[in-house]
Amino acid sequence: MNTRSPRSIRALCAVACGLVTLWANPAPAQEVIPRAPVRTAYVIEFSDAPGRGVLAGNFENFAFTIDLKSPRRTLSAKGDDKESDVIATYDYADCSRGQESTLERPLAVLRAGEAAWIDYLDIELLPHPQRDLKWSGGVCYGVRGVNGQWRWNLVSTPLAYDAATNRVRARLWIKDGPINAIKLVFDNTVPRQYAQKVTLVAEPYGERKKN
Numbered sequence: 001m002n003t004r005s006p007r008s009i010r011a012l013c014a015v016a017c018g019l020v021t022l023w024a025n026p027a028p029a030q031e032v033i034p035r036a037p038v039r040t041a042y043v044i045e046f047s048d049a050p051g052r053g054v055l056a057g058n059f060e061n062f063a064f065t066i067d068l069k070s071p072r073r074t075l076s077a078k079g080d081d082k083e084s085d086v087i088a089t090y091d092y093a094d095c096s097r098g099q100e101s102t103l104e105r106p107l108a109v110l111r112a113g114e115a116a117w118i119d120y121l122d123i124e125l126l127p128h129p130q131r132d133l134k135w136s137g138g139v140c141y142g143v144r145g146v147n148g149q150w151r152w153n154l155v156s157t158p159l160a161y162d163a164a165t166n167r168v169r170a171r172l173w174i175k176d177g178p179i180n181a182i183k184l185v186f187d188n189t190v191p192r193q194y195a196q197k198v199t200l201v202a203e204p205y206g207e208r209k210k211n
Helices: 006-024 100-107 205-210
Strands: 040-046 054-056 060-065 072-075 086-090 116-126 138-145 150-158 160-162 167-186 193-204
Touching: 054 060, 054 086, 086 100, 100 138, 100 150, 100 167, 116 138, 150 167, 167 193, 193 205
Parallel strands: 040 072
Antiparallel strands: 040 193, 054 193, 060 086, 060 167, 116 167, 116 193, 138 150, 138 167, 160 167
């Protein structure tokens, strides 16, 4: 008969007890901490007229492409039929539903931009020069997907006057992507003003997919 020494029996018991302990209390899985998205502010300045910008308000709207290669761009609205990075449109349409096709019609020549995820957008306008002019209204938007289709958020965000800088401002929470162009649409109650600057807080869509 094959017998084992007390020492070998104790060793086998120790191994067996260790296996039971590991099975009952497995090592915790290593926690994977998601990487925070790196979003950057991209500034677009419009120079359609010296020191002014591109017309906005009272059916004057405009669209622009997204390009994240440079943190600052200066664009001018053109009236020709060539591909452009910014297009000023007189649409006879505003933030009212049912006018999407009218808003899209002049945008065929807007070139394809860079696919991006847009967190939010700040717009800055030079106020209407008339004194004591009381008005109300805001701005809404549409975005163009990488498939070329536009989708619209026609809920107006109020424009507010900033007395400290003598500018009219609004922040639009886009939270959308991948998109490669944006059109800003103004309520027809907004008097014509000059949009001077748009700031996008965004990231390339390819980077977002990695996070």
